[in-house]
């Protein structure tokens with residue numbers, strides 16, 4: 001796990017965008033996993049500013065509300081179109097959200113199959129909920145869970161009420177990639193900002209691996225980059241050793257001092 005603690009969201013977005021841009025330069029048809037919500041906003045802005053040709057990139061969103069009217073501006077298909085596809089110049093035909101081919105009982109399995117058919121996600125951008133969720137895998141989700149229909153936790157609905165007119169308008173159900181689906185991505189990049197995420201970040205990165213903290217599943221993945229601001233990193237106890245960014249340099253051999 002590589003950890004970057006940066007001054008603010010803009011700096012975090014620049015680091016994440018650099019990671020994505022580096023991958024796109026070597027794989028122009030990269031399969032990118034995209035998160036919605038507030039966290040990745042600066043990543044998309046920094047990536048758009050790179051001016052890279054992203055027309056061959058394929059993208060799969062993590063999740064989508066189920067009980068939301070088609071075309072609702074806060075549906076994740078609308079958010080992805082507005083905040084990711086248009087500013088980045090992605091080809092809409094290469095961008096998917098769960099249930100975009102029909103919100104029927106077969107949708108989760110089809111989405112899982114379509115990700116696999118695309119060769120799997122190469123680089124997955126993730127945020128984390130205050131309750132430790134990744135995508136909409138709420139506490140209690142199996143660490144091997146596939147793409148599926150599930151309920152939103154009460155806390156997630158309260159947190160996301162800021163995007164809706166009232167709490168009653170926040171959907172109750174969603175289609176989400178599972179934790180198992182996310183763990184199959186080749187690279188994971190997790191971003192988190194603000195003091196309200198500090199407990200979830202510490203529990204996910206340094207606590208026991210448990211379905212009670214879905215984000216703790218990241219400890220099972222061999223290629224994770226974590227980008228935090230100082231507030232989100234404040235609960236980490238081992239950030240200088242276990243999690244410190246980049247490979248630890250091999251120490252130069254000690255030269256034995258001649259015996260007196």
Ligand code: F6R
Pocket residue numbers: 034035036037038039040062063126127128129133134135136
């Ligand atoms: C969004 C998603 C969620 C968010 C998380 C953090 O697609 O999957 O897991 O990443 O709820 O939300 P923000 O970024 O709004 O704090």
